[in-house]
Amino acid sequence: MQTFGITKRFGDFTAVDHLNLEIGHEVFGLLGPNGAGKTTLQRMLVTVLSPTEGTATVAGADIVREADRVRERIGVVTQASTLDIELSAMQNMNLYGMYYGIPRKQRQERIRELLEVVGLADRAKIPVAGYSGGMKRRLEIVRALLHEPEVLFLDEPTTGLDPQARAAVLEYVEKIHEDHGITLVITTHYLDEAENLCDRVAIVDHGKIVALGTPTELKRQVAGGDIVEAEFLSLPNAVLTELEKSDFVVKISRRSDGLTILVKNGAEAVPKIVRLFDANGGKLRAVTLRELTLDDVFLNVTGRSLRE
Amino acid sequence: MVMVSTIVGPLLTLILLGSAFGGAITHAPVAVVQESDGQYSSNFIATLRDQQSCQLGGINCQTSFQLIDVPDLDTAQQMLHEGTVRAVILIPSGFDDALAAHSKVIVTVTLDNTDPLSSAAIGPEIQQASQQSSSLIQTSGLGLASITVDLESAYRNVLYIEFMAPGTFVQAIMFVSIIAGGVQLVVDKERGIIEGYLVTPLKKYEIVIGVLLSGVIKALFAVVALFVLAIAVTGIRPMNVFPTPNLMGIALTMFTLVLTALGLIAMMTAYAVRSTSADLYRVTSFPINLTLYYTSGAIYPLDGMPAWMKEIAVINPETYAVHALRLLMYKGAGFQAVAGDFIFLAAFTALMLVLAIAAFRRSL
DSSP states (O other), X not given: OEEEEEEEEETTEEEEEEEEXXXXXXXXXXXXXXXXXXXXXXXXXXXXXXXSEEEEEETTEETTTTHHHHHHHEEEEOSSOOOOTTSBHHHHHHHHHHHTTOOHHHHHHHHHHHHHHTTOGGGTTSBGGGSOHHHHHHHHHHHTTTTOOSEEEEESTTTTOOHHHHHHHHHHHHHHHHHHOOEEEEEESOHHHHHHHOSEEEEEETXXXXXXXXXXXXXXXXXXXXXXXXXXXXXXXXXXHHHHHOTTEEEEEEOSSEEEEEESOHHHHHHHHHHHHHHTXXXXXXXXXXXXXXXXXXXXXXXXXXXX | OHHHHHHHHHHHHHHHHHHHHHSOOOOEEEEEEEOSOSHHHHHHHHHXXXXXXXXXXXXXXXXXXXXXXXXXXXXXXXXXXXXXXXXXXXXXXXXXXXXXXXXXXXXXXXXXXXXXXXXXXXXXXXHHHHHXXXXXXXXXXXXXXXEEEEEEESSSOOOHHHHHHHHHHHHHHHHHIIIIIIIHHXXXXXXXXXXXHHTSSOOHHHHHHHHHHHHHHHXXXXXXXXXXXXXXXXXXXXXXXXXXXOHHHXXXXXXXXXXXXXXXXXXXXXXXXXXXXXXXXXXXXXXXXXXXXXXXXXXXXXXXXXXXXXXXXXXXXXXXXXXXXXXXXXXXXXXXXXXXXXXXXXXXXXXXXXXXXXXXXXXX
């Protein structure tokens, strides 16, 4: 899959801005805050939005000129549920199978198989209205696999689910990738999802890719190695000035009640930071040392946090 | 928006219903069959025409009918049956001879009483004209000769509530069309359900026809239930069901309902397909519904409508649906009588379907 300067403008607003991207046979994550352009990008790739400029090929077909062929080769799980809640899982799947022209016998076999995979086989015949959010999402994911697509697009697959349901959905997504070996494109604003699930991640902001690579590569791009979170009760200016001058500190970002300090070596930095606070009249509440996350990468590139 | 709709609805009702009920029946087509050839029958017809063109005194100048010369009685009765004319005036053979022999003659006027309002207006006026004709003849020296008009009903007595029933069925279909053809589509678009279809290889026409057919099924359930309820509650007695059910008549009635549902749902789908706001769609479909219902002849015959309303009626699919249903329900008409209505409804459906498919966007 490849995009060629793909662009989408809504009036004056540019949602996706001349974006070039190549995705191979992998689990690919599009990470970014809400409104970054991830969903718009995905909607263009799945042919429901036409690009203002540029184009892309998905599963070997052009999304503008050969939209029909793209549609036959992709599976899509949209953000909003598209299930018919009055129908059962079986009926929902069956209808979709008919949209793709899958022969009856083959259709029924695959439906049984797939419902088994996501643990819905025993409730396949009750109306979807009685399903939990997680069950619905699992059903939508296997429904999108019915026609054996080459690429599966998942738009925020775990948004709105409780932690347990999220874990189950992610587990199945991982399993599906292992069993079927298809390309997965996942948009998400959850860091752990991108970090644990994806082979490669593109960080998207303001319609552009601001960082691209495996989660490890992305973190390596950030100079320094560890993050020290220093929660304080009081922070005289002297502390901040001294910290900024210190050579073990790479970058500091300040919140109302804490500092996130990017340092070269966490084990060495923690005692130094504590001493600096003591010497300059600051009061600490807690100091935590942690590894870099993709949020730190995002923060490093954009100056903002994904969590905001 | 709600404010606008609360004003538009009643205003439309006032204008359309007021204009329809306020207008007297005019130009109702009446067939005249002249089996006797002579001076008296020609004079008689001339008197009727004078009545029609308001040359008699000119006090009450509004006449309800318009004469059409028809060569033979069979054709005239066929026209009455198909609803092309509201009445048939038969001037019998021997009319001139009898009058010349100073005796009484009877002119039979067969009224299409399935249209109670039109026939109630036409009958007395024809009688009045014949009295005038009679007295003209008497003063011309044929003292004992006279013309009596015998008003006959072509069908069993049709009550106004029965006259109104077909329009009600059509309106039930329209309600389903507004919901199934439009609201459902716009709401599904808002909810993202349509996006689920757009990512599949389904074609534009497949999606639109899917919307159409699912709507037709809903409309049929609704209208058949209403048909049965109307018979049970209001006591209407369609002659394709009473006293003995006529399978052909019922089949044709069902076919009319299917065609009507296809046409109206295709129309509302074409209207809704680009709509992005369910509220706006709901508010605007309300006046569309009222306009079509009031101009269809559902509650007042077309003969009584002002010209501008008749112009709307001609392109209004509900007009043809109501017309066909009345023929089938109260005249026991066959296929031939309603073929014209079917052709219009089928052409209308095709046009609206093409519009809906053309307007449907295969993207968000």
